[in-house]
Amino acid sequence: MKSSVYFMDLTASPKENLLQKLGRLCETAGISKFIQKKDLVALKLHFGELGNTAFIRPVFIRKIVQMIKEKNASPFLTDANTVYAGTRSDAPSHLTTAICNGFDYSVVDAPIVIADGLRGRSETPIIINQKRFKEVYIGSEIVEADALISIAHFKGHELSGFGGAIKNIGMGCASRRGKFAQHSNVSPKVVKKKCIGCGDCISHCSQEAISLLDGKAGIDVKKCIGCGECILICQNNSIQIEWNQSVPIFLEMMVEYTMGVLSSKKNKAFFINFITNISPACDCYGYNDAPIVRDIGIVASADPIAIDQASVDLVNNETALPGSCLKTSIGAGEDKFRGVYPNVDWKIQLEYAESLGIGSRSYELIKI
Numbered sequence: 001m002k003s004s005v006y007f008m009d010l011t012a013s014p015k016e017n018l019l020q021k022l023g024r025l026c027e028t029a030g031i032s033k034f035i036q037k038k039d040l041v042a043l044k045l046h047f048g049e050l051g052n053t054a055f056i057r058p059v060f061i062r063k064i065v066q067m068i069k070e071k072n073a074s075p076f077l078t079d080a081n082t083v084y085a086g087t088r089s090d091a092p093s094h095l096t097t098a099i100c101n102g103f104d105y106s107v108v109d110a111p112i113v114i115a116d117g118l119r120g121r122s123e124t125p126i127i128i129n130q131k132r133f134k135e136v137y138i139g140s141e142i143v144e145a146d147a148l149i150s151i152a153h154f155k156g157h158e159l160s161g162f163g164g165a166i167k168n169i170g171m172g173c174a175s176r177r178g179k180f181a182q183h184s185n186v187s188p189k190v191v192k193k194k195c196i197g198c199g200d201c202i203s204h205c206s207q208e209a210i211s212l213l214d215g216k217a218g219i220d221v222k223k224c225i226g227c228g229e230c231i232l233i234c235q236n237n238s239i240q241i242e243w244n245q246s247v248p249i250f251l252e253m254m255v256e257y258t259m260g261v262l263s264s265k266k267n268k269a270f271f272i273n274f275i276t277n278i279s280p281a282c283d284c285y286g287y288n289d290a291p292i293v294r295d296i297g298i299v300a301s302a303d304p305i306a307i308d309q310a311s312v313d314l315v316n317n318e319t320a321l322p323g324s325c326l327k328t329s330i331g332a333g334e335d336k337f338r339g340v341y342p343n344v345d346w347k348i349q350l351e352y353a354e355s356l357g358i359g360s361r362s363y364e365l366i367k368i
């Protein structure tokens, strides 16, 4: 059966601005069915690393907060801490970064509660008994919440091809231990011939796993946690993983975490993807390269798989923007995410999620 994905483009008028249109999108898509009076509602989003500017504008989040308050429920914004060095790896720095990026109470009208506590250790195990994991570890505040609204910035991602609802939930709600578990199979290697010994990767490795020897970088596999940060940082493409083996396993692990999170939210989860500022890489980096296609719009659905499938299709239907990093797959209908990451088969996350019954890849796009 086809799932419904509701779509708003970015046209507006004096009669209806984009915030009002977002409200209409969410109501038409049925957000009210998932929220009851007095519910504590987790709005799971990504606050952006310091220096990144591609994340969702806080005024849109405020609109969603206000809609939930009108239903006499209590929204809070949340995300879990990161495993890599950066500006969101513990609760104080995470909160500070969120406020610096505009997610201040005075703007968003709701508090922030970091999902997995001070150092990422506040977690709740959930038994799933699947191929990759028997048990997954989720930030406790997300498990405790009565309802979950995923608000994902849809963009490219170096390990998953694209990042949307599945990544926002599966990786984004995992505690530190859960994130480590998902990255456990990603073990990069330095292609010595290509390495020029610039050292950029060393300062970006949170685990001090990289060092220079005879002018070439080397990775200590015992220290490496497989976060993948160094792969994108190296401008010479000298750091590689065994894409054919590592990526499918990584994607299946992320999907199983998504399943774990959603198992605690039966009929209490709703998904919104912002297909805007479609940067080639994750908002976890302290910069964002030029968008690969134009701003397209916002989609909302009760189905996390259908919304990601629809989002990827909407992006791929566009022509690439001049000046972006895309050098192939430029035309409308060509795969933009394969164009940026030729080694990553992003379809795996959707196919596996569908096979686990999390949602459907088949959808009807309903324009409001």
Ligand code: SF4
Pocket: 190, 194, 195, 196, 197, 198, 199, 200, 201, 202, 216, 217, 233, 234, 235, 236, 237, 238, 239
């Ligand atoms: S960033 Fe790349 S080129 Fe520079 S030292 Fe690291 S692996 Fe070598």
Ligand code: SF4
Pocket: 188, 204, 205, 206, 207, 208, 209, 210, 219, 223, 224, 225, 226, 227, 228, 229, 230, 231
């Ligand atoms: S070597 Fe690369 S993948 Fe491993 S921990 Fe360091 S930055 Fe992450």
